[in-house]
Amino acid sequence: MRAPFIVAILVLIVLLGWWLWPKHPVSAPAAAVPVNAGHATLLDFPIRLAAVGTVQALNTVDVKVRVDGQLARVAFNEGQDVKAGQLLAQLDQGPLTAQLRQAEAAQRKDQASLDNARLDLARFSKLVGIGAATTQSVDTAKSQVESFAASVAADAALVQSDRLQLGFTTLYAPFTGRVGAREADLGAIVHPADTTGIVTVTQMEPIEVLFSVPQDGLTDLLAGQAKAPLPVDVSTRSGSTELASGSLVFIDSLVDATTGQIKLKASFTNQDRKLWPGELVNARVLIRTDKQRLAVPSRAVVNTQNGTQLYTVGPNGKAQLRPVQVGVSVDGMTEIRGGVTAADLIVFDGQSRLNPGARVAAKVVAATPDTAADAANTGTVGDPS
Numbered sequence: 001m002r003a004p005f006i007v008a009i010l011v012l013i014v015l016l017g018w019w020l021w022p023k024h025p026v027s028a029p030a031a032a033v034p035v036n037a038g039h040a041t042l043l044d045f046p047i048r049l050a051a052v053g054t055v056q057a058l059n060t061v062d063v064k065v066r067v068d069g070q071l072a073r074v075a076f077n078e079g080q081d082v083k084a085g086q087l088l089a090q091l092d093q094g095p096l097t098a099q100l101r102q103a104e105a106a107q108r109k110d111q112a113s114l115d116n117a118r119l120d121l122a123r124f125s126k127l128v129g130i131g132a133a134t135t136q137s138v139d140t141a142k143s144q145v146e147s148f149a150a151s152v153a154a155d156a157a158l159v160q161s162d163r164l165q166l167g168f169t170t171l172y173a174p175f176t177g178r179v180g181a182r183e184a185d186l187g188a189i190v191h192p193a194d195t196t197g198i199v200t201v202t203q204m205e206p207i208e209v210l211f212s213v214p215q216d217g218l219t220d221l222l223a224g225q226a227k228a229p230l231p232v233d234v235s236t237r238s239g240s241t242e243l244a245s246g247s248l249v250f251i252d253s254l255v256d257a258t259t260g261q262i263k264l265k266a267s268f269t270n271q272d273r274k275l276w277p278g279e280l281v282n283a284r285v286l287i288r289t290d291k292q293r294l295a296v297p298s299r300a301v302v303n304t305q306n307g308t309q310l311y312t313v314g315p316n317g318k319a320q321l322r323p324v325q326v327g328v329s330v331d332g333m334t335e336i337r338g339g340v341t342a343a344d345l346i347v348f349d350g351q352s353r354l355n356p357g358a359r360v361a362a363k364v365v366a367a368t369p370d371t372a373a374d375a376a377n378t379g380t381v382g383d384p385s
Helices: 002-020 094-129 135-167 215-227 371-376
Strands: 033-038 041-057 060-063 069-074 087-091 170-172 177-179 199-202 207-214 231-235 242-256 261-268 280-297 302-304 307-313 319-323 325-330 333-338 346-349 360-364
Touching: 033 307, 041 215, 041 261, 041 325, 041 333, 087 199, 094 135, 207 215, 207 242, 207 280, 215 242, 215 261, 215 280, 231 261, 261 280, 280 325, 280 346
Parallel strands: 033 360
Antiparallel strands: 033 346, 041 207, 041 280, 060 199, 069 087, 087 170, 177 199, 207 261, 231 242, 231 280, 242 261, 280 333, 302 307, 307 319, 307 346, 325 333
């Protein structure tokens, strides 16, 4: 009877000790961090050199008078498009017309004298043959002919000069373009020495953009331009609106030693008039395209003290932080040159809540560009390597 009693007492003691022993709460496993993840994709990366450029007209002329006169007619409206050879303005032609007529009258007078002198020469030449005139009279008649001929030639030159002067009273557009503000008032006396003319004409089509890029891209520029004119795109200074697409037409022959920059010039048809002379724009010249490079959204890249890294999701569902080598970034996508493969599951969004080894609840999504990067950087790349 003692043995069962002792066993019962021992069991009671064990139960009582288990009941009274201090217990520690069991910690629940950490919840998985929700993230968006996906696989790297293959993309073409256009490599561009970017700079701020200035729109320049091919031709800009301040139309000035070449003779003194009173402005009698203005044949344009400010801001009007004009064609080459179109009438712009006219000076009072009265004084120069009278001067031309005077010169023409003098020419006709001298021409009549020349004709008479030639008749005298012909008569004396016949008379000298029969002994009715002397040789001296023939020589005098010849000198008279030569003198009047010189006078007629001088009169002809003066008539031509006066006609030119009269022609200068009419001003025409030197090329097709757009006129600016009128610079002289109707009825004003204008002179060739005036600091301003009648109006400025600016060529709008085609038009050019002048900009400078670092000398480091010169080798790629020269190589690409030797094959075909390199494409150039321009946008507004904010980068929000594309304005025009054209081609590179000029690479300067000298690098600016003080800045390490080289000047470039691109040409645009500008038929829609989106480019305006003097305007500041963003210019981007495409120097090459890197084909089919491994890429991830730029937002997936984590910059740490240890370099550039990416979070990946391992087979066990835990986060891993892996160092990677990155290339250029274009339109919200970044080239990955090493460290991950296309088979790796890469965290695109939510990595700010991760630590290496953390459990991950991954939602698989497509590798879409970083829209935030697009707003800040519309495809501008400055890596010519």
